[in-house]
């Protein structure tokens with residue numbers, strides 16, 4: 001296939017490029033680098049099946065030739081208010097990537113007869129009142145809440161995707177991505193894994209926000225990408241959760257990181273600006289992915305963190 005990936009220089013986009021090239025496809029990547037990093041795709045320079053264009057997906061995208069599939073992964077995604085690459089500091093760009101960017105990609109898919117895959121998010125469930133979250137749960141979100149620029153943009157993107165599917169017959173799919181970690185994460189984006197693993201490798205105490213009783217379920221990137229590609233190759237049109245269902249409190253997560261890295265500096269509890277709007281729990285119900293895609297994650301937290309450490313050490317100058 002000839003595949004277009006938006007957000008190709010991002011954490012997930014770049015891993016998708018690698019996976020799809022390894023599967024023998026031709027990949028065209030676009031990214032405007034507001035949160036993506038050219039280092040993530042530097043190793044693909046010279047690969048004759050890969051081409052790259054610096055573009056903003058919220059502007060009209062011109063592509064020549066037939067496109068068989070489009071994966072729309074361009075968007076800021078970190079909720080950290082302190083991070084300059086987080087969506088709090090890129091609110092308009094985030095809404096434009098989710099709304100106008102999705103519209104542009106669907107336009108190409110419609111005219112090219114392509115399969116379209118939207119990167120959606122567990123954030124569409126908001127601070128959930130149903131646990132774990134199945135795709136049938138419609139969410140607890142606030143259109144004027146502080147996370148709305150991200151979660152409402154993604155909810156709009158899902159609605160637009162279904163409109164193109166139902167009204168124009170476009171072959172669409174929607175993946176709802178839960179917390180994911182691995183090499184090529186932005187160490188400065190303020191999320192739990194980059195913050196805590198960086199602190200552990202530097203021998204510093206780990207900053208746990210609030211009392212650390214809030215839960216998340218962390219998926220290693222290779223497992224996630226494997227699930228996304230299976231969805232791309234399927235004929236499924238309704239949303240599918242992809243994530244690791246092993247749920248833990250953030251305190252347990254921090255303790256596990258200290259244990260795996262041998263960090264003896266302990267944990268400090270910190271009030272964070274985001275605490276008031278932090279979802280209190282999050283765990284994917286992956287029954288649909290298991291049933292439709294025959295997919296489930298294989299890499300546990302310890303193995304995933306061990307696979308992530310070399311990248312962090314290299315970025316921190318510790319390798």
Ligand code: UDP
Pocket residue numbers: 079080179190191192193195196207208209210214216250272275278279
């Ligand atoms: N968190 C933390 N310490 C940090 C960074 C994050 O305790 O240094 C917590 C944060 O409050 C949240 C969880 O870790 O409860 C996951 O945060 P992340 O930014 O990774 O993503 P989210 O799941 O909120 O989108």
